[in-house]
Amino acid sequence: IAVSNGNLVELLTSKGETIxxxxxxxxxxxAFAFDSVHTDLYISGVSPKNVSIFRKxxxxxxxxxxxxxxxxxxxxxxxxxLAYDPVTFKLFWTTGPGRSIMSANLNExxxxxxxxxxxxxxxxxxxxxxxxxxxNRTLYWTNCNxxxxxxxxxxxxxxxxxxxxxxxxxKPMAVTISKGSxxxxxxxxxxxxxxxxxxxALDGSQRQKIIRSEHQQPSSLAVVGNxxxxxxxxxxxxxxxxxxxxxxLKNYSTDQNAILKSVISxxxxxxxxxxxxxxxxxxxxxxxxxxxxGVVTQTGSCLCxxxxxxxxxxxxxxxxxxxxxxxxxxxxxxxxxCSCSHSFAGNRCEIDxxxxxxxxxxxxxxxxxxxxxxxxxxxxxxxCQFTSTLxxxxxxxxxxxxxxxxxxxxxxxSIPAAMIAPEQENATMGNRFMSFGYKKWPVWSLGAxxxxxxxxxxxxxxxxxxxxxxxxxVRRYQVNPNSVKSSGRSTNGDCEIAIExxxxxxxxxxxxxxxxxxxxxxxxxxxxxEKCGLxxxxxxxxxDATSNDLF
Numbered sequence: 001i002a003v004s005n006g007n008l009v010e011l012l013t014s015k016g017e018t019i020x021x022x023x024x025x026x027x028x029x030x031a032f033a034f035d036s037v038h039t040d041l042y043i044s045g046v047s048p049k050n051v052s053i054f055r056k057x058x059x060x061x062x063x064x065x066x067x068x069x070x071x072x073x074x075x076x077x078x079x080x081x082l083a084y085d086p087v088t089f090k091l092f093w094t095t096g097p098g099r100s101i102m103s104a105n106l107n108e109x110x111x112x113x114x115x116x117x118x119x120x121x122x123x124x125x126x127x128x129x130x131x132x133x134x135x136n137r138t139l140y141w142t143n144c145n146x147x148x149x150x151x152x153x154x155x156x157x158x159x160x161x162x163x164x165x166x167x168x169x170x171k172p173m174a175v176t177i178s179k180g181s182x183x184x185x186x187x188x189x190x191x192x193x194x195x196x197x198x199x200x201a202l203d204g205s206q207r208q209k210i211i212r213s214e215h216q217q218p219s220s221l222a223v224v225g226n227x228x229x230x231x232x233x234x235x236x237x238x239x240x241x242x243x244x245x246x247x248x249l250k251n252y253s254t255d256q257n258a259i260l261k262s263v264i265s266x267x268x269x270x271x272x273x274x275x276x277x278x279x280x281x282x283x284x285x286x287x288x289x290x291x292x293x294g295v296v297t298q299t300g301s302c303l304c305x306x307x308x309x310x311x312x313x314x315x316x317x318x319x320x321x322x323x324x325x326x327x328x329x330x331x332x333x334x335x336x337x338c339s340c341s342h343s344f345a346g347n348r349c350e351i352d353x354x355x356x357x358x359x360x361x362x363x364x365x366x367x368x369x370x371x372x373x374x375x376x377x378x379x380x381x382x383x384c385q386f387t388s389t390l391x392x393x394x395x396x397x398x399x400x401x402x403x404x405x406x407x408x409x410x411x412x413x414s415i416p417a418a419m420i421a422p423e424q425e426n427a428t429m430g431n432r433f434m435s436f437g438y439k440k441w442p443v444w445s446l447g448a449x450x451x452x453x454x455x456x457x458x459x460x461x462x463x464x465x466x467x468x469x470x471x472x473x474v475r476r477y478q479v480n481p482n483s484v485k486s487s488g489r490s491t492n493g494d495c496e497i498a499i500e501x502x503x504x505x506x507x508x509x510x511x512x513x514x515x516x517x518x519x520x521x522x523x524x525x526x527x528x529x530e531k532c533g534l535x536x537x538x539x540x541x542x543x544d545a546t547s548n549d550l551f
Contacts, residue, residue, distance in 0.1 A: 004029035004262040016250040022064050032264040033082035044079040072113050081130040094127035119158045129175035142172040164204030174221040188218040224265040231260040324349045342366050360384045
């Protein structure tokens with residue numbers, strides 16, 4: 001039998017003696033499935049790699065081959081149980097809380113990860129243990145939902161699903177099928193602090209209780225002849241029962257916290273009834289005992305070396321894979337890869353790095369991973385895309401130096417004047433020559449703006465002076481020098497008094513008085529009379545005795 005112990009697999013005899021200990025590149029293994037025809041052990045577990053199921057070929061003497069990835073890891077479920085059908089190379093597993101049974105078609109020499117598919121999708125069921133009856137092409141599994149526990153079956157294609165056991169179950173866990181002419185279905189049922197191991201015919205009839213025990217928690221079950229084996233995660237031991245008497249087969253130390261999760265029978269004699277004759281013949285004679293690049297197993301099939309496939313290991317995975325002198329290599333994942341020369345790239349070395357790189361007859365060279373072009377005379381640039389004539393024209397005409405000093409091969413001038421940037425290499429010749437004076441437009445723009453502003457200032461100045469130059473009317477009044485005001489004020493000599501705006505006291509030296517208050521009406525005086533009344537308090541004599549009008 002094989003027992004998982006953390007990241008180790010121990011091969012034990014029926015008496016518990018260790019044959020060999022196999023190391024696994026896993027944190028710990030959780031479930032086993034065994035192909036007794038090809039002696040392949042399928043292992044699920046927690047791995048630092050993005051893989052959840054591996055395959056490991058082992059020999060009867062305890063030898064083994066490197067671990068081979070089979071199925072990638074999924075974040076949607078955690079594998080609880082594994083089962084394998086050697087006839088169709090098909091793997092089945094349960095997901096527990098994921099409420100599904102998954103499957104994957106495997107090729108015995110397949111080097112790529114298999115694609116998984118959903119065989120059954122449940123609503124309330126929690127599938128845990130799983131087993132395959134290759135002769136009857138039937139799949140069995142346990143539903144450990146304590147609300148409605150069942151043991152069910154279906155065809156390997158997922159059809160004809162039915163419940164075969166549903167009474168007196170509490171939490172059925174592991175399940176397995178015995179080998180031989182008369183086959184039985186065995187399962188473990190956890191019932192709180194005690195458990196039972198029972199069996200029935202493959203159709204659910206002839207139910208029989210094998211053992212009832214306490215203070216254990218079985219997680220897996222195996223049948224070898226007339227012996228039963230199971231793992232106990234409480235005492236961390238492997239137990240066996242013979243003649244209805246259970247005894248501990250081997251105890252394991254828990255110093256490394258390695259919990260025994262799985263046990264499975266290996267290398268038992270295949271004794272089949274008449275219904276399995278055709279199946280056995282099909283499986284055993286898969287290769288005819290001839291392997292070109294591999295070894296022949298005990299059953300006559302081929303176990304191919306890394307990099308080969310086919311029934312007789314006659315197909316090389318590296319055949320015509322790499323182009324242009326690339327070297328094909330096979331690593332631990334058994335996936336072929338191409339190592340390309342320095343001039344080519346791609347998964348199959350199909351890409352020429354120098355293809356269409358150099359223009360105008362330039363020669364492409366690659367040194368230390370750097371691609372360079374050796375140009376003919378008269379051409380320069382990182383791709384030989386510039387001519388010396390064009391550079392001379394730029395140096396003579398262009399007055400602005402385009403800043404791009406990161407490129408090594410560009411058109412440069414002795415006097416810092418012009419430089420062709422790589423971003424302009426696809427521009428037309430006309431567009432390049434149009435860029436000669438592209439920095440002169442700000443000067444012309446500023447000059448035009450200044451001219452417009454000057455004209456506007458002149459026009460505004462003329463308008464202001466024109467408005468200020470309107471004629472000023474001044475009216476004067478001549479006073480008789482010999483007259484004396486009633487107030488006693490005298491004047492010396494004749495004078496003329498400008499009376500415009502005198503009421504505002506801005507121009508007049510002589511105070512003025514507002515005309516008497518009058519209400520508007522028919523007898524309102526004329527403006528002339530009102531002007532005369534401005535000096536009504538002064539005794540004045542006009543120069544012309546015949547008229548006292550203002551002039």
